[in-house]
Amino acid sequence: MHIIAIYAAQNRKTMLKEERFKHILNRLSTDNKVLLHELSKELNVSTDTIRRDLKELDDQGLLKAVRGGAVPHSPVPHNFKDRIGYNSESKQIIAQKALPLLQDGQVVIFDGGTSTLAVASILPEDLRITVVTNSFPIVTMLAEHKNVEVLFAGGRLFKRSFVTTGHETMRFFKNIRADLCLLGICSIHSSLGTTTPDYEESEVKKVIINNSQEIIALSSIEKLETVEPYYICPTEDISTIITNQPKEAKLKPYIEAGIQIV
Amino acid sequence: MHIIAIYAAQNRKTMLKEERFKHILNRLSTDNKVLLHELSKELNVSTDTIRRDLKELDDQGLLKAVRGGAVPHSPVPHNFKDRIGYNSESKQIIAQKALPLLQDGQVVIFDGGTSTLAVASILPEDLRITVVTNSFPIVTMLAEHKNVEVLFAGGRLFKRSFVTTGHETMRFFKNIRADLCLLGICSIHSSLGTTTPDYEESEVKKVIINNSQEIIALSSIEKLETVEPYYICPTEDISTIITNQPKEAKLKPYIEAGIQIV
DNA sequence: TTAATTATTGCATATTATTGCAATATATGC
DNA sequence: GCATATATTGCAATAATATGCAATAATTAA
Numbered sequence: 001m002h003i004i005a006i007y008a009a010q011n012r013k014t015m016l017k018e019e020r021f022k023h024i025l026n027r028l029s030t031d032n033k034v035l036l037h038e039l040s041k042e043l044n045v046s047t048d049t050i051r052r053d054l055k056e057l058d059d060q061g062l063l064k065a066v067r068g069g070a071v072p073h074s075p076v077p078h079n080f081k082d083r084i085g086y087n088s089e090s091k092q093i094i095a096q097k098a099l100p101l102l103q104d105g106q107v108v109i110f111d112g113g114t115s116t117l118a119v120a121s122i123l124p125e126d127l128r129i130t131v132v133t134n135s136f137p138i139v140t141m142l143a144e145h146k147n148v149e150v151l152f153a154g155g156r157l158f159k160r161s162f163v164t165t166g167h168e169t170m171r172f173f174k175n176i177r178a179d180l181c182l183l184g185i186c187s188i189h190s191s192l193g194t195t196t197p198d199y200e201e202s203e204v205k206k207v208i209i210n211n212s213q214e215i216i217a218l219s220s221i222e223k224l225e226t227v228e229p230y231y232i233c234p235t236e237d238i239s240t241i242i243t244n245q246p247k248e249a250k251l252k253p254y255i256e257a258g259i260q261i262v
Numbered sequence: 263m264h265i266i267a268i269y270a271a272q273n274r275k276t277m278l279k280e281e282r283f284k285h286i287l288n289r290l291s292t293d294n295k296v297l298l299h300e301l302s303k304e305l306n307v308s309t310d311t312i313r314r315d316l317k318e319l320d321d322q323g324l325l326k327a328v329r330g331g332a333v334p335h336s337p338v339p340h341n342f343k344d345r346i347g348y349n350s351e352s353k354q355i356i357a358q359k360a361l362p363l364l365q366d367g368q369v370v371i372f373d374g375g376t377s378t379l380a381v382a383s384i385l386p387e388d389l390r391i392t393v394v395t396n397s398f399p400i401v402t403m404l405a406e407h408k409n410v411e412v413l414f415a416g417g418r419l420f421k422r423s424f425v426t427t428g429h430e431t432m433r434f435f436k437n438i439r440a441d442l443c444l445l446g447i448c449s450i451h452s453s454l455g456t457t458t459p460d461y462e463e464s465e466v467k468k469v470i471i472n473n474s475q476e477i478i479a480l481s482s483i484e485k486l487e488t489v490e491p492y493y494i495c496p497t498e499d500i501s502t503i504i505t506n507q508p509k510e511a512k513l514k515p516y517i518e519a520g521i522q523i524v
Numbered sequence: 525t526t527a528a529t530t531a532t533t534g535c536a537t538a539t540t541a542t543t544g545c546a547a548t549a550t551a552t553g554c
Numbered sequence: 555g556c557a558t559a560t561a562t563t564g565c566a567a568t569a570a571t572a573t574g575c576a577a578t579a580a581t582t583a584a
Contacts, residue, residue: 017329018295037559143419151418152419156411156412156414159406310571314533330569
């Protein structure tokens with residue numbers, strides 16, 4: 001968030017209206033909501049201007065302006081809605097922390113999920129990596145990025161979370177040897193490992209982990225020490241956990257297990 | 263930037279308009295935006311001239327002129343209401359005519375392109391088919407459709423037309439045996455067959471055609487009897503042509519070849 | 525070649541768009 | 555109901571754009 005603010009300040013006089021639009025729509029598709037005063041701060045313009053922007057975007061049918069901000073009109077991540085929006089700030093923090101771990105030339109698997117989407121939405125323009133993913137929102141986000149090569153894992157569309165799943169998807173990932181994997185966490189437990197509520201997803205994640213040299217887990221603090229039905233991997237497989245509150249006591253067992261906490 | 267400035271200064275009197283165009287488009291593709299006064303300085307011409315340049319490039323559809331500069335044309339209508347330009351009247355007519363050809367239980371390949379997208383956008387709620395595609399806009403369109411199963415062909419993201427291409431994509435389609443294929447037409451000629459301006463696309467289309475029992479071409483009338491560099495298939499492979507003006511004289515050779523015209 | 529025509533460019537001017545601010549009205553949560 | 559937050563409206567300052575016009579360069583015709 002700070003980086004964005006600094007950027008906006010530097011470019012106060014030269015930021016085009018269309019750039020604000022793009023920023024707003026990006027935020028909207030990662031967080032599923034935007035707030036007037038937040039955007040105002042991020043973009044260094046008055047709330048009046050943001051309000052007019054939102055109205056214009058609303059008129060174009062790109063979002064729905066509501067009191068205090070805006071929500072998606074419904075086009076893309078409809079089903080995403082359930083899981084998103086509530087801890088957008090912590091997601092932004094986590095995404096910012098993930099950036100320094102990405103380096104030119106790497107092949108990085110972006111797991112489906114909103115945390116990884118937040119990372120995709122703030123990838124620097126000059127970062128040259130290859131992104132491998134099975135998430136449609138992530139592809140949409142990266143479609144305009146000049147320097148990122150995108151490989152998409154085909155398969156059966158899983159409409160609830162807007163990713164592909166199934167045998168084909170796994171086959172695709174099995175042919176990849178990634179340097180890094182950004183893993184969105186549903187639940188992680190120091191002794192029981194990582195788990196998820198969906199079977200298909202768990203199978204895909206297993207393959208992703210198997211084919212990545214380094215696993216970086218993106219997890220907001222409340223997901224620690226929780227469990228879901230389907231097992232993915234033991235905690236030891238994870239090399240780094242990025243979280244919004246790295247000082248939290250709950251992290252102790254992970255530190256003791258030798259996992260890097262950011 | 264300095265080099266450019268010096269270059270411009272040295273060549274003040276000999277710089278052609280086309281050179282400025284090239285420079286502007288280059289800047290746009292690397293930076294994702296250009297500013298009027300920046301270009302003015304770089305190219306040693308007045309902002310008026312730049313403004314006229316941008317307007318000209320806008321008219322050619324090569325960028326979008328906005329207040330203060332210009333931004334690239336967004337590759338996809340990643341929203342629903344913005345498809346007005348893409349969904350012209352003729353495309354709507356064609357899409358409507360395609361619907362009766364689709365039947366419950368079929369496996370239908372949707373080729374990339376705006377004509378097929380138009381069909382996807384008006385699929386009846388109760389139609390139960392399996393759609394196979396390599397087009398991201400089509401997936402987005404169908405994500406909320408309750409009764410359509412979507413299989414997506416993975417591969418390398420081709421950012422210009424927002425589809426996947428390459429070996430992986432073809433491999434995926436090779437494993438499909440479709441009842442039907444909706445083929446978006448770039449160019450079709452009664453003796454030279456169907457062609458397209460992009461090589462990658464042509465290769466994918468070839469595979470699609472090979473693995474579909476019936477080929478339905480979607481072509482507005484002005485695309486008939488035109489030719490592009492890359493060959494796809496002979497006219498005889500096509501079983502049906504759907505067009506907006508089925509009475510047109512240009513269709514005669516196709517009728518004589520036994521192709522059904524709708 | 526020269527003269528006539530056309531296109532390009534920069535400047536001055538009028539017009540319009542954008543933005544932030546203030547005053548007022550309206551909604552929302554407690 | 556009250557306090558707070560958000561919307562609406564009008565307005566003024568600024569910036570960007572459109573337009574007409576004159577000077578210059580490039581093209582064409584003779």
